[in-house]
Amino acid sequence: MMVLQNYANLENVLVGPHGEMYTASHHANETVNVKIEGVSVAAEEEDPLRIAVQEIKAEPESTLNELQPVHGEERQYSCDECGESFSQRFNLKAHKRVHSGERPFSCSMCYKSFSRQSNLKAHQRIHSGERPFFCDVCNKSFTCLSNLKTHQRIRSGEGPFSCDVCDKSFCEQGDLKKHGRIHNGERPFSCSVCYKSFSRQSNLKTHQRIHSGERPYSCDVCNKSFSEQGYLKKHGRIHSGERPFCCNICNKSFSEQGYLKKHGRIHNGERPFSCSVCYKSFSRQSHLKTHQRIHSGDRPFFCDACNKSFSEQGYLKKHGRIHNGERPFSCSVCYKSFSRQSHLKTHQRIHSGERPFFCDACNKSFSFVSNLKTHQLIHVDVCSKS
Structure with a gap:
């Protein structure tokens, strides 16, 4: 016989020695005698039969229920909000907190x-x-x-x-x-x-x-905070240098799976994003969005110094170097610096002797396209004289 004394308004789950579960509820200050398979033990004593108190504050009208296996019970308690049903009142009560917060x-x-x-x-x-x-x-x-x-x-x-x-x-x-x-x-x-x-x-x-504005996830290295743990994990790879996503074609690695997926389109030629105006297609949605500004004339990026506008943030950044004098690209031969990487690349042809631009008329080559265009005027003059 199990004796439960002075347990105020509890609903209990009783777990038997073989893992079977039973339920019982009772009022405050009542002594409840429950006979289970001839086992007699006080509530305080150690025994294979354990009491797991699941919920305090049982409903006042609760009475001693007939003991029955939890898994065999009818799901008679239903949630008014979503209709989900439960076999135990305390489970319904706990579930309702999902809706009430x-x-x-x-x-x-x-x-x-x-x-x-x-x-x-x-x-x-x-x-x-x-x-x-x-x-x-x-x-x-x-x-x-x-x-x-x-x-x-x-x-x-x-x-x-x-x-x-x-x-x-x-x-x-x-x-x-x-x-x-x-x-x-x-x-x-x-x-x-x-x-x-x-x-x-x-x-x-x-x-x-x-x-x-809550950002509960903070980086231990730079103290930058994030709204999602996943963003913090991705950010952490900046410090660790971890690039776990590898291209199986060129072996290039990436810090995010999304970057690998975008990169893969270089190899497979996939261009899933198409312009609805000219039907030009792109491998990235961001590239399509930038392209569409050609048709719309949208130039959302403005220079604070001269108010000139640009269709891309990258163009604004390059333009900004005119005002701030920044020249981040330096020649490794003569150390001359440039505001744009394309200007450095053009300059380096002076040292390398590369002359990639050819005249169609006489096959003469030039380092710069501007020099080629100047040269081509000679042939225009010859043709006009003849």
């Missing part, structure tokens, strides 16, 4: 708050360094049991939850549900500021930092 459990170290006490407990392991869950195969450790289970499924290649539309499989049912929104277009999470909607709550939370 209530996060009553706070970390005493960093003050981050959580909707569930179990999530707080898992979070606190970040500060303590505790990683109590170990993989039997590779001995890798985890702070959460769910992370270990996900890791084990990845190792085994198990993906028990499959999408009916595209057959993609997932280790977690929740991940399958989130994925399903790609196909059905569901976007249940909306921004209260601009009303933009998202398929995932995490995406909404990240988006909201645009409005709040």
